[in-house]
Amino acid sequence: MTGPREQFRPDDHPNDHFLMTTVVGSYPKPKWLHRARDMYEDDDRDFTEEHFAEAKDDASRLITDEHERSGLDVVCDGEMRRNEMVEYFAHRIDGYEFNGRVKVWGHNYFDKPSVVDEVGYDQEWLISEYEFTADVAETPVKVPITGPYTLASWSFNEVYDSEEQLAYELADLVNEEIEGLVEAGARYIQIDEPALATTPDDHAIVGECLERIVADVPDDVRLGLHVCYGDYSRIYPEILDYPVHEYDLELANGDYEQLDVFTDDEFTKDFAMGVTDAHVAEVESVEQIKENIKKGLQVVPPERLTVSPDCGLKLLPREVAYGKMENMVQAAREIEQELDAGDIDVGAVASADD
Amino acid sequence: MTRVVATTPGLYPLPDWAKDDLSDLKGHQKDDLISGSESEAITDAYDRARTEVIDRQQEAGLDRVVEGQLRWDDMLAHPLAVADDVEMRGIVRYYDNNNFYREPVVTGGLTATGDVAAELDAASEQVGGGLQAVLPGPYSLADLATDDHYGDEAAFLDAIADFLADEAGQFPDVETLFLLEPSLVENPPGDGPDARASEAIDTVAGAVDADVVAHTYWGALEEKVYAHLMDAAVDAIGFDLVSDHDQNTYNVQEYGTKDSVALGLVDGQNTLVESPETIRERIDWFDDQTNGDYDTVYATSNTELFYLPVNKFEAKLDALANAAELEEVEA
Numbered sequence: 296m297t298g299p300r301e302q303f304r305p306d307d308h309p310n311d312h313f314l315m316t317t318v319v320g321s322y323p324k325p326k327w328l329h330r331a332r333d334m335y336e337d338d339d340r341d342f343t344e345e346h347f348a349e350a351k352d353d354a355s356r357l358i359t360d361e362h363e364r365s366g367l368d369v370v371c372d373g374e375m376r377r378n379e380m381v382e383y384f385a386h387r388i389d390g391y392e393f394n395g396r397v398k399v400w401g402h403n404y405f406d407k408p409s410v411v412d413e414v415g416y417d418q419e420w421l422i423s424e425y426e427f428t429a430d431v432a433e434t435p436v437k438v439p440i441t442g443p444y445t446l447a448s449w450s451f452n453e454v455y456d457s458e459e460q461l462a463y464e465l466a467d468l469v470n471e472e473i474e475g476l477v478e479a480g481a482r483y484i485q486i487d488e489p490a491l492a493t494t495p496d497d498h499a500i501v502g503e504c505l506e507r508i509v510a511d512v513p514d515d516v517r518l519g520l521h522v523c524y525g526d527y528s529r530i531y532p533e534i535l536d537y538p539v540h541e542y543d544l545e546l547a548n549g550d551y552e553q554l555d556v557f558t559d560d561e562f563t564k565d566f567a568m569g570v571t572d573a574h575v576a577e578v579e580s581v582e583q584i585k586e587n588i589k590k591g592l593q594v595v596p597p598e599r600l601t602v603s604p605d606c607g608l609k610l611l612p613r614e615v616a617y618g619k620m621e622n623m624v625q626a627a628r629e630i631e632q633e634l635d636a637g638d639i640d641v642g643a644v645a646s647a648d649d
Numbered sequence: 650m651t652r653v654v655a656t657t658p659g660l661y662p663l664p665d666w667a668k669d670d671l672s673d674l675k676g677h678q679k680d681d682l683i684s685g686s687e688s689e690a691i692t693d694a695y696d697r698a699r700t701e702v703i704d705r706q707q708e709a710g711l712d713r714v715v716e717g718q719l720r721w722d723d724m725l726a727h728p729l730a731v732a733d734d735v736e737m738r739g740i741v742r743y744y745d746n747n748n749f750y751r752e753p754v755v756t757g758g759l760t761a762t763g764d765v766a767a768e769l770d771a772a773s774e775q776v777g778g779g780l781q782a783v784l785p786g787p788y789s790l791a792d793l794a795t796d797d798h799y800g801d802e803a804a805f806l807d808a809i810a811d812f813l814a815d816e817a818g819q820f821p822d823v824e825t826l827f828l829l830e831p832s833l834v835e836n837p838p839g840d841g842p843d844a845r846a847s848e849a850i851d852t853v854a855g856a857v858d859a860d861v862v863a864h865t866y867w868g869a870l871e872e873k874v875y876a877h878l879m880d881a882a883v884d885a886i887g888f889d890l891v892s893d894h895d896q897n898t899y900n901v902q903e904y905g906t907k908d909s910v911a912l913g914l915v916d917g918q919n920t921l922v923e924s925p926e927t928i929r930e931r932i933d934w935f936d937d938q939t940n941g942d943y944d945t946v947y948a949t950s951n952t953e954l955f956y957l958p959v960n961k962f963e964a965k966l967d968a969l970a971n972a973a974e975l976e977e978v979e980a
Contacts, residue, residue, distance in 0.1 A: 394920055394960050396958065398748065398956075400740060400749035401677060401678075401679065401681065401682050411920075448747070451919050452919065453920060453921035494745065
């Protein structure tokens with residue numbers, strides 16, 4: 296057993312084996328929430344901050360429920376209150392300003408913020424989001440939070456001598472937020488560091504950031520790291536030294552081409568494997584997802600496998616996103632039954648009690 | 650006495666209205682990007698945007714004016730994106746940035762399209778003097794592309810150089826040609842290819858009757874690559890003083906440079922706007938370090954400017970132009 300995982304097994308879990316099912320975080324917003332934002336941002340409309348807050352609460356309730364209906368063991372609210380994974384946080388951190396959109400590729404832009412003063416912790420980022428979701432959810436809630444390395448890399452740095460220094464300063468703020476989340480009751484926190492995949496040579500910087508983040512976080516809090524769309528051979532097995540329990544990695548998109556990266560060197564932590572593609576608008580069948588889950592069992596034994604989509608689902612049509620979650624849960628439950636019955640030969644070395 | 654010429658390496662951000670209009674007109678997927686056969690509405694939007702960025706450079710008082718390369722969806726790979734016998738495939742990372750372009754795969758013999766020349770023709774109607782052309786350097790374009798036709802690296806580089814030379818041969822009169830060669834730094838050529846990279850630059854430079862600058866960025870060239878580049882028949886080599894001033898000045902101290910230089914003095918990838926005084930100090934510092942008595946110093950941003958939001962991009966144009974002015978007043 297690695298990490299505080301058993302606390303997420305539902306009381307009425309039907310099988311002896313437990314493949315924890317969860318999501319990465321983002322989920323398509325209801326169309327009316329986009330409309331509410333447009334109205335809120337339109338000065339000519341009498342649509343107040345309170346109105347918009349009510350709309351976001353409603354969306355959070357709705358999508359949390361949608362996650363629970365799909366049968367997931369650990370849910371979130373689909374990040375209904377967040378607009379983008381860097382912008383959302385930069386708006387809440389002292390020292391940031393926004394100057395306008397910049398190109399990512401083609402006609403895809405993002406409002407890349409600038410650090411123009413020393414960064415500081417001003418207002419809470421996610422604590423009220425967590426409290427609200429935990430309040431409406433029956434199942435445990437996971438909190439995805441953008442990591443400091445990504446917050447630093449995807450900003451303009453006008454102040455600090457290096458991006459590394461900025462990342463460390465931001466790591467201290469993430470640590471402060473996580474302390475608040477833990478105090479509010481959060482027991483499962485996922486740090487998102489997609490920028491690591493783009494600059495793999497910086498894995499030691501991400502490691503140092505994580506050391507700062509986990510300082511004083513109690514042992515019963517499960518910590519995950521999400522990385523996606525990169526060449527994992529350039530960061531693995533080095534990342535196994537990070538002070539987290541679980542790695543959430545995108546692999547369905549590349550049709551598990553990189554799976555052998557994780558079997559060549561023993562995967563010594565928990566493995567949250569992407570079993571459905573977040574960028575294909577077609578729901579994979581239960582059978583297909585079961586085949587994908589079995590690939591994960593080549594890497595880790597069942598008690599260390601978490602089942603998850605590749606990445607946030609927000610770019611998919613909502614019914615497709617729901618279908619993927621539902622089939623994923625169904626597939627996980629069927630695999631558990633087959634494991635209970637001894638019908639599946641587990642490829643990964645059975646875990647010692649480490 | 651040194652003449653300071655304020656300019657930029659081009660590849661500008663689209664004006665914000667054009668970001669909206671063109672994403673509505675074109676779409677967000679990779680098949681929606683520029684192919685060389687745009688609708689009239691799209692062409693009109695680009696014409697209007699080009700006119701605006703030329704006006705803005707003239708308002709700033711830059712000594713060289715570019716057309717802005719606003720149509721270059723695939724950044725430096727653009728000349729291939731509009732060419733025949735090139736397949737634009739998946740989205741791949743653009744150097745070490747959070748930016749992506751479509752991978753051009755050359756599947757047949759390359760022929761020039763006149764696409765870049767057409768933009769310059771349009772710009773020339775608006776620019777009396779000081780029009781500057783921008784092209785990817787042949788080594789960088791070959792590095793960004795994949796060869797599925799020529800069969801070996803040397804033949805492919807030669808073909809790319811000939812292709813770019815044919816494009817350049819169609820240009821209207823331009824004062825300056827910037828050849829952008831970041832790959833010489835980012836993915837340096839080894840023994841043999843380093844000499845060929847310089848010869849390829851010669852091929853392109855020879856196609857225009859203009860001052861040619863081979864501009865490098867994202868660090869400094871390896872010594873041997875620099876020594877070979879010195880053999881190329883260009884008027885100036887460009888140095889990125891923002892990312893690595895020490896190694897760049899070392900190269901000049903050790904191997905000399907051309908009679909003119911281009912200096913990357915403002916950061917094309919950071920919103921912090923350098924003051925004209927700071928820019929001027931950087932020129933003076935480089936002069937001191939290299940005992941330079943240069944005919945011309947091209948004062949420029951180190952990189953392309955599309956990484957910036959529009960307000961900061963414009964502020965950088967003003968700062969560069971004002972730095973050149975400052976020098977003239979003090980001289």
